[in-house]
Amino acid sequence: MTSPLEQKKIKIAGPSVVTANRTWDGIVVYRTAAKSWSADLSEAAIVRNSDEAKALLAESVADDVGAVGPYIAPVQVGDDGKVEPGNLREHIRRTGVTIGQPAQV
Amino acid sequence: MYAYDEIDRTLVNERVSEFRDQVKRRLSGELTEDEFKLLRLQNGVYLQLHAYMFRVAIPYGTLATSQLRALAHVARKYDRGYGHFTTRQNIQFNWIKLAELPDALADLAKVGIHAMQTSGNNMRNVTSDQWAGVAPGEIEDPRIWSELIRQHTTLHPEFSFLPRKFKIAITASDHDRAAIKIHDIGLRLVRNEKNETGFEVLVGGGLGRTPFIAKTIKHFVHGRDILSYIEAILRVYNQYGRRDNIYKARIKILVHELGIEKFSREVEEEWQHIRNSSLQIDDEVIEDIRSRFTYPAYEKLPHMPDELRQAAADPEFEAWRKSSVAPHKVQGYSIVTISLKPIGKPPGDATAEQMDALADLADKYSFGEIRVGHEQNLALPHVAKRDLPALWKALDKLGLATPNVNLITDIIACPGLDYCSLANARSIPIAQELSRRFANHELANLIGRLHINISGCINACGHHHVGHIGILGVEKNGEEVYQITIGGRADENAALGTLIGPGVKFDEVADVIEDVVEAYLALRERPDELFMDTVKRLGVEPFKERVYATR
Numbered sequence: 114m115t116s117p118l119e120q121k122k123i124k125i126a127g128p129s130v131v132t133a134n135r136t137w138d139g140i141v142v143y144r145t146a147a148k149s150w151s152a153d154l155s156e157a158a159i160v161r162n163s164d165e166a167k168a169l170l171a172e173s174v175a176d177d178v179g180a181v182g183p184y185i186a187p188v189q190v191g192d193d194g195k196v197e198p199g200n201l202r203e204h205i206r207r208t209g210v211t212i213g214q215p216a217q218v
Numbered sequence: 219m220y221a222y223d224e225i226d227r228t229l230v231n232e233r234v235s236e237f238r239d240q241v242k243r244r245l246s247g248e249l250t251e252d253e254f255k256l257l258r259l260q261n262g263v264y265l266q267l268h269a270y271m272f273r274v275a276i277p278y279g280t281l282a283t284s285q286l287r288a289l290a291h292v293a294r295k296y297d298r299g300y301g302h303f304t305t306r307q308n309i310q311f312n313w314i315k316l317a318e319l320p321d322a323l324a325d326l327a328k329v330g331i332h333a334m335q336t337s338g339n340n341m342r343n344v345t346s347d348q349w350a351g352v353a354p355g356e357i358e359d360p361r362i363w364s365e366l367i368r369q370h371t372t373l374h375p376e377f378s379f380l381p382r383k384f385k386i387a388i389t390a391s392d393h394d395r396a397a398i399k400i401h402d403i404g405l406r407l408v409r410n411e412k413n414e415t416g417f418e419v420l421v422g423g424g425l426g427r428t429p430f431i432a433k434t435i436k437h438f439v440h441g442r443d444i445l446s447y448i449e450a451i452l453r454v455y456n457q458y459g460r461r462d463n464i465y466k467a468r469i470k471i472l473v474h475e476l477g478i479e480k481f482s483r484e485v486e487e488e489w490q491h492i493r494n495s496s497l498q499i500d501d502e503v504i505e506d507i508r509s510r511f512t513y514p515a516y517e518k519l520p521h522m523p524d525e526l527r528q529a530a531a532d533p534e535f536e537a538w539r540k541s542s543v544a545p546h547k548v549q550g551y552s553i554v555t556i557s558l559k560p561i562g563k564p565p566g567d568a569t570a571e572q573m574d575a576l577a578d579l580a581d582k583y584s585f586g587e588i589r590v591g592h593e594q595n596l597a598l599p600h601v602a603k604r605d606l607p608a609l610w611k612a613l614d615k616l617g618l619a620t621p622n623v624n625l626i627t628d629i630i631a632c633p634g635l636d637y638c639s640l641a642n643a644r645s646i647p648i649a650q651e652l653s654r655r656f657a658n659h660e661l662a663n664l665i666g667r668l669h670i671n672i673s674g675c676i677n678a679c680g681h682h683h684v685g686h687i688g689i690l691g692v693e694k695n696g697e698e699v700y701q702i703t704i705g706g707r708a709d710e711n712a713a714l715g716t717l718i719g720p721g722v723k724f725d726e727v728a729d730v731i732e733d734v735v736e737a738y739l740a741l742r743e744r745p746d747e748l749f750m751d752t753v754k755r756l757g758v759e760p761f762k763e764r765v766y767a768t769r
Contacts, residue, residue: 137245138315139269178247181265200696202635206267210636212646215300215567 123167127199128190130157131166131173132206133180141206142180144173150180154196154207159188219282219587220365221510222330229372230327233334237261238320245317260340260378262308262333263319266639272297272314273336274326278346278364278388279307279590283577286588288329290573296322301573303558303566305592305630305681306385307345308336312637340378341371341452345387347395348591351513352599354547357407358415360390363444365507366499370445377452381459382467384452385424392710397592399423399432399712400684402469403451408438416440421451421481422473423712425678430470431712433478435485441504443489446497450489454481514585514600519550522603529607534621537659538610541621543601552603554584556596556613557620557628561657564646565631566594575616583609593669594630595623625662626670626735627653630681634674634691635698641674643691643698644724648672651728656735665735668749671706684708686749687734688715689727698724704734704761705753718762722769730765737764 131144135152142150143157151157160166166185173183187199198204205211222230237257244254258264262273274289281289289309293301296318297311304310314322326332335342344364351359367386371377377384389396390407398404404420416438423432439447451469458476460466473481529535544553556576559565568576576596580588583605584598591597601609613619622628629652632638634645649672656662671685675692682688688703700722703715722730735749741760742752753761 134265134269136251137317139265139313141268177250178245181251201698202267205635209268210646211644212564212636212650214298215564215569 123163123170123185125160125163125166125185126187128159128161128188128196129166129185129199130154130159130188130196131169131183132157132186132203133173133183136178136181139181144169144180144183148172148176150176154188154198157188157196159190159196160185219280219512220361220507221512223510226330230330230332233261233332234320234323234327237323241316241320256338258316259338260334261319261323262336263314263316264337264639266312266633266637267635268637269313270316270319271637272311272319272322272333273304273308274311274331274333275336275343276307276309276331276590277343277368278350278361279348279592280350280361281588281590282329283580283586283588284329285331286573286577286580288326288331290570290577291325292322293573294570295325299571300567300569302564302633303568303590303594303596305594305632305679306343307348307590307592308343309590310633312633334372337383338378339380339382340384341374341380342383342385344368344371345385345396345401345592347389347391348589348597349395349544349553349599350390350589351511352546352548352551352553353391354545355391356547357390357409359511360388360396360405360407362504362508362511363405363407363417363441364388365511366445366504367448369507376449376456380452380456381461382464382469384455384469386448394708394710394712395591397681397684397708397712399710400425400429400681400708401432403448404432405444410438410440414440417444419447419451422470422478424468424470425681425683426468427465427676428468428471428474429678429683429714430474431714432470433473435478435482442499442501443493445499446493446495447485447489449492449497450485453488454484458484514587516548516551516600517602519602519604521549523550525604525607529610535607535610537663538614538619538621539606541623541625542619543606546600550603552601552606554598554601554606554609555591555623556598556618557623558595558618559622559628559653560617560620561622561627562650562654565629565649568596572616572618575612576618579609579612593628595628621659622662624667624669626656626665626668627662629653629670629672630685631672632674632679634672634680638674638679640677641691642676642693643674643700645672645674645680645689645691648689648691648700648724648727652731655728655732664745665739666746666748668735669707670731681708682706683714684712685715686753687731689731692721694721700724700727702727702730702734702765704758705750707750716758718758719766726769733765734761737761
């Protein structure tokens with residue numbers, strides 16, 4: 114597998130985070146400023162330019178045991194500082210399927 | 219049912235132990251994800267949007283009730299209480315934890331189920347007609363040959379690192395329910411003039427980014443030569459397949475680029491080297507496999523039992539019977555399709571409770587056997603006609619008696635952007651909305667046979683290219699946009715649909731499909747002219763005009 118760092122030049126258009134899936138159970142996680150992973154988007158480290166994004170991604174990729182497949186994803190940061198996913202895919206990853214699940218969770 | 223022998227059981231159990239060790243090493247950091255990915259894919263484990271997805275094989279679509287209960291158990295214990303039946307006779311669980319996967323595999327291994335070759339660039343689960351062995355007029359049970367190929371290809375080193383994944387489907391009936399023409403190799407059982415059993419071999423079918431309908435490479439290959447002939451095809455593919463470009467790596471591209479004549483010559487040359495080798499199948503081998511398929515001890519029953527005659531007065535029962543019950547090769551019995559397309563629900567999903575209850579019903583009414591079809595429905599293959607009314611009532615209580623088989627709400631849909639990391643757009647909500655729009659049973663019957671297929675990306679897991687109406691979700695400027703095709707079909711007359719015009723937004727899809735259907739109802743020459751026949755007669759233009767005139 115090609116490292117995400119080698120895949121393409123990292124270019125971001127706005128505030129972004131690094132997200133991945135936790136290795137042991139696969140749940141969606143976000144890289145935090147404390148060099149850890151959190152399931153809570155509000156705890157994610159926000160990057161605002163390509164150099165910051167590249168550094169955060171490199172650090173995330175290095176933690177191969179903690180999480181799988183890290184990549185940079187766009188977010189929206191409100192005036193109140195609240196962080197929301199920047200596209201539908203990330204919205205679904207954060208909040209779950211947009212349909213009712215057949216069985217009660 | 220096929221009875222596994224000690225070799226099969228040992229293989230499956232060893233595989234579980236091996237994977238348990240691999241998972242342990244991954245979680246400890248001894249294996250990197252790069253190293254582990256290939257290993258997990260060889261055991262049906264993908265990483266999707268929300269979690270790991272675990273795909274389990276249901277070879278040639280046949281399940282024993284013990285196996286269906288084991289799948290229910292996995293759904294309940296390790297997942298969120300449901301599973302999703304796919305378009306290739308597999309079932310997927312969407313929320314499995316990697317740390318618990320070895321235990322789930324071990325539980326499945328107890329009943330002879332595994333996840334080998336459900337992903338990765340190898341020979342995938344061999345699929346077949348879900349009515350195999352019970353369909354009237356069948357040449358012979360295609361599962362015997364499916365099982366032969368399964369045994370030969372499972373973990374075969376030559377087929378484990380192919381340029382891309384490789385799929386085989388087999389049918390033995392004139393009407394193709396296995397969609398063989400959209401597979402890498404499609405096999406149709408036939409008899410030659412000497413009444414010997416063999417195969418018409420088709421090659422190079424497939425959907426995805428570059429769809430092709432398979433072409434006949436040989437009109438008759440004797441049954442004893444089928445392994446060597448398949449191997450010859452695989453060797454030519456292994457030699458020339460495009461490993462440098464994932465988008466051009468499937469055999470369909472090779473067949474297209476070489477041309478069927480040249481490809482066929484290459485295969486023939488290779489075949490002459492190996493056809494008289496140990497790959498030639500002895501009759502005893504086939505007889506041994508045949509003997510391991512057990513068939514029910516059918517009773518001698520009347521064609522029209524009193525129970526069925528009386529139930530015919532109930533219009534709801536009759537609606538279900540007409541939709542879901544098909545003729546069986548044995549008098550007094552029927553094949554019952556169980557729709558996994560309840561109105562407004564995700565196509566192909568079944569809860570653990572439904573699976574358990576279905577297993578009970580299969581024990582009671584179908585000699586303990588269940589089938590899985592590529593249309594994402596299930597079937598009970600051996601139901602006595604006298605039991606149909608009781609079965610219908612029981613299915614209805616489970617929400618599994620929707621009388622919509624082969625109708626417009628019997629929609630095939632991939633998991634789409636709600637689950638899949640490759641998807642660009644959602645599929646299931648589109649299917650749900652269409653299902654609600656056409657929920658009226660009288661309307662659905664008025665429309666008649668009409669298959670809608672939905673894919674959430676160009677990889678085409680929902681087989682949109684071959685839907686009578688195909689819907690492909692793409693992403694454009696951050697929005698979900700859907701392209702509509704009409705005129706595709708996946709049966710013995712397989713064809714690719716034609717795009718009717720520019721893509722439409724998520725909220726407009728159901729309106730557009732309503733327009734297409736209204737156009738069909740207005741254009742058809744008589745009530746029994748099916749949608750496909752109208753499209754064939756008139757082409758796409760009248761439909762295009764109807765859809766885009768006001769948009």
